[in-house]
Amino acid sequence: MAMDTGEPSSFKVGASPISQNSYLKENRFTCKLCQAGFLRSYHLKRHLKIHSGEKPYSCQICGSAFTRNFGLKLHVRTHTGEKPYCCDVCNSEFSDCSALRLHKRTHTGEKPYSCKVCGSAFTTSSNLKIHMRTHTGEKPFSCQECGTTFSRKSILKTHMRTHTGEKPYSCRICGSAFKNNSNLINHLRTHTGEKPYPCEVCGSAFSERSRMKTHLRTHTGEKPYSCQVCGSAFSENSGLKIHMRTHTGQKPFSCEVCGCAFSHNSSFKEHMRLHTGEKPYSCKICGSAFARNYCLRKHIKIHTDGERT
Template sequence: MIEYNIDISNRAVMGKCNICGKYITKNNLPTHKKLHSGEKPYSCDICAKSFSRRIDLTRHIKIHGPRKKLECSNCGKKLLNQLSLDRHIERGMCEKTKLFKTEKKFKCDICSVLFREEENLIKHQETFVHDKYTCETCGKSFYRKKAHERHLKCHSDEKPYSCDLCGISFKSENYDKKHKEMVHGEKPVSCTVCGKVVKHERYLKYHMVTHSEERAYSCEHCGQTFRRPNGLQKHKMYHHSDERPYSCDVCGKAFKDKQTLDKHKNIHNKAEHFRCDICTRSFSFMSALKRHYQRVHKKTK
């Protein structure tokens, strides 16, 4: 009689081998018992050595070096050995392989998903909910939550993403990336003042501002001046606005920018990414690790 036990740590059902007393996962128990029976159904077609488990045969085959794969005459699929080829034919895998090679030519006119067979397209259109998410402003419907969230930004004046090369702001991170690819590109040039190498001539113009005393952008609220437009934009957001558009979906705490929200989330998932290489203590933030070095080990990092 086989005894079964539940391993709470990984939810797997464990079975006890009645020969050696070991607990093995239920699915692997029959394979494990072959080790005691002496049965070796898997044999190498090069040296005829036999094995109890398929995985042992697979490992053994590697000692013979790379081999030419066998090609199925029906569908053209290449397999590692004769055993795999025979199993491929016996299980009717040729028909499945041919099906996967068939072009997907039936397209849903609502969500653009492609299908190989027309009956699958008809079933999809009859059962799939295409208007799961609807925009309250314009009535446009979406079946993916992310697409709906991206669309909502077109009705907002908020532009949280700014190009670090020229300062132009965008509603989405994707627009910012496309802008950099199309406008700035990668043509490395070096600064004649400090020798720093930048990706593009436009980026060099942006960088040269750091060597200038000119501050052409001023805050209309307090008069503070800035070298770049994105510096002015951040200043107004932090010092002259109470708006906190980015909120934590765990505790509800709100933040003025996405970067601060992302750092905050590490507290909830208890991620400890930064480890001290002296005492191995871990921290969620680099700033916390630096403080630890200074206070505990009297070092700067």
């Protein structure tokens, strides 16, 4: 019978004294605040600065402060432009070795961080952490203006521009400005005519992936947006949003001339033509013009019905 030595049960018979020593030392210094374990006392001391908020290393250029001298050293390179780490595949340069290591995975295809729920793989642990929120529903970033929460800090940053009105991405062709870069990219396709997202069913092409996905529902009949009041279903969230106004009575589009209010923007635009006199719908047969499309359709019947008689 093996003698009970009092050692941890994870030790294997025949383990060397060196490996046992390493195990005992591994958690020799423990943080009382979060229970993290360290091999050396100075590692614990450095870790405690995370809890205390102490940042003794300051940048003499911009005043940014850091808990470690190493962090300051990396930061200074943002001012000097120094990039001492070079990719041997594409010659891209980086300010720190960890950034180079992550970059190399774009060449190797390595994705060492896997989701245990769905199996999706990622190049960085931070990307995996963000992905996990799609499963947990966690949204740790909250807007201080309206309380809306988000799963990513970058999405919150973009959302804040709805409050500030900031539009830092500008079109060089027409000057239109946008809250985020993806909206600018989509907008540029209105100038180039590029439509990189084709429908696999009918071949129709779209400038945005989201519009292609919405279009596909005309083939599948999918209507994922349902009214919780009456059960009506819609292929687009915007359709549901407009429909909800039939229940709430909300009319957010108001005429500044006469005060009439409308639930649909299209109805509001048609109404405004009564004041402006604009008649954009013209009959190709006789040239008569109308403010509303349905009035033109009704008028055309005068010509078509006359042809039948």
